[in-house]
Amino acid sequence: MSHSIDALQRSLSPILTPFSWAYGAGMRMRAGLYGRGLLPSWEPGALTVSVGNIGWGGTGKTPVAGWLLGWAESRGLEALLLTRGYKARPVTYPYLVKPGALAEEAGDEPLMLATMHPKARVVVDPVRTRAGRWAMQQFHPGLVVLDDGFQHLAVKRHLDLVLLRPDDLAGQWNRVIPAGSWREPVSALKRADAFMIKIGPENFARLTPFIKERLERFRKPVFSFQIRPTGVRHVLHGNAEAGFGGGAYLLVTGVGDPEQVRRTAARFFGYPPARHLVFRDHHAFTKADVLAMQAAASRLGCEAILCTPKDAVKLGPMCSEEFWQFDLRLDFGPSILGSGKPFNVWWSRRFDAFNLRRTDSLEDMEPMQADQSDTQSEEQTHGKE
Numbered sequence: 001m002s003h004s005i006d007a008l009q010r011s012l013s014p015i016l017t018p019f020s021w022a023y024g025a026g027m028r029m030r031a032g033l034y035g036r037g038l039l040p041s042w043e044p045g046a047l048t049v050s051v052g053n054i055g056w057g058g059t060g061k062t063p064v065a066g067w068l069l070g071w072a073e074s075r076g077l078e079a080l081l082l083t084r085g086y087k088a089r090p091v092t093y094p095y096l097v098k099p100g101a102l103a104e105e106a107g108d109e110p111l112m113l114a115t116m117h118p119k120a121r122v123v124v125d126p127v128r129t130r131a132g133r134w135a136m137q138q139f140h141p142g143l144v145v146l147d148d149g150f151q152h153l154a155v156k157r158h159l160d161l162v163l164l165r166p167d168d169l170a171g172q173w174n175r176v177i178p179a180g181s182w183r184e185p186v187s188a189l190k191r192a193d194a195f196m197i198k199i200g201p202e203n204f205a206r207l208t209p210f211i212k213e214r215l216e217r218f219r220k221p222v223f224s225f226q227i228r229p230t231g232v233r234h235v236l237h238g239n240a241e242a243g244f245g246g247g248a249y250l251l252v253t254g255v256g257d258p259e260q261v262r263r264t265a266a267r268f269f270g271y272p273p274a275r276h277l278v279f280r281d282h283h284a285f286t287k288a289d290v291l292a293m294q295a296a297a298s299r300l301g302c303e304a305i306l307c308t309p310k311d312a313v314k315l316g317p318m319c320s321e322e323f324w325q326f327d328l329r330l331d332f333g334p335s336i337l338g339s340g341k342p343f344n345v346w347w348s349r350r351f352d353a354f355n356l357r358r359t360d361s362l363e364d365m366e367p368m369q370a371d372q373s374d375t376q377s378e379e380q381t382h383g384k385e
Contacts, residue, residue, distance in 0.1 A: 042132060052150025054162060058198075097111055129155055240327060
């Protein structure tokens with residue numbers, strides 16, 4: 001969330017707050033109708049996990065969703081990701097995203113996930129119940145990931161992962177649209193099965209008092225994670241390098257939190273970019289944008305133009321030799337209000353426990369089905385007699 005929008009919301013708080021109360025009440029009513037089964041919903045036939053948040057902003061949903069797809073692949077499971085595909089414009093729905101698809105059709109984040117996880121099924125459709133039914137029949141996945149799904153209650157989920165920003169626990173706490181960035185009031189957090197915060201271990205320790213004050217009442221674990229660069233990768237050729245050898249670089253971003261990317265780059269390389277060109281989140285890059293980047297890099301003596309993987313899938317067809325993207329890795333850090341284990345351990349245990357319960361349930365149903373079949377056979381026999 002930009003500082004200018006935050007400042008405007010705070011200055012207009014006396015006017016906006018009543019509208020926030022009304023909006024929050026509407027969202028509580030909507031959740032209640034889904035919870036009581038008065039609004040229709042659909043349950044996939046595999047463990048379904050929602051990766052969502054309470055507010056808007058860069059909480060790390062896409063990297064966490066990508067980690068889940070990679071985890072499923074490591075277990076030999078076929079994974080399905082359902083997403084509305086922000087700014088995607090496919091010809092038809094549901095749209096199965098494949099590596100090499102056009103970013104304007106697939107959307108930047110779905111295309112990035114499909115490129116990084118080619119064995120997963122990434123399906124774009126604003127009507128996710130329609131996409132889910134179609135994909136379950138086509139692919140029979142062992143894991144369903146619901147992207148940005150905390151408020152999308154038409155698809156039932158077995159686990160809700162709610163990602164928070166540090167500011168959600170401080171200045172933005174329970175500040176609902178339009179007076180703040182939250183999509184729902186604080187009561188919605190009761191639906192969460194776990195909370196995740198994109199933050200390093202030291203800052204996580206400093207945030208602990210806020211976490212306990214705000215989240216302890218929900219009795220759910222709170223996990224930390226970081227997105228770390230491990231090097232850079234050439235956008236066109238795909239070859240990886242440790243860095244630029246101290247050479248100047250131009251940074252280009254079209255993401256939700258560009259300042260965080262700039263800090264990450266400066267910390268990783270040990271020096272800041274010569275210049276940072278900031279575009280709006282999900283910006284559709286044009287050839288004119290690329291020419292402007294190349295001109296700026298030339299003026300500044302930069303032999304490298306660095307972008308994020310999300311930007312690279314849109315820039316790719318227009319890139320030249322100067323373009324590089326970060327190689328990123330998601331690392332899990334400390335946790336509190338639970339077993340103290342990192343998220344990956346907790347997740348594996350929850351997944352295995354779900355499958356065990358599901359297997360037991362199916363086995364319990366088999367004798368019942370056999371009894372019903374025997375009863376029907378007896379009735380048919382008596383009928384013939």
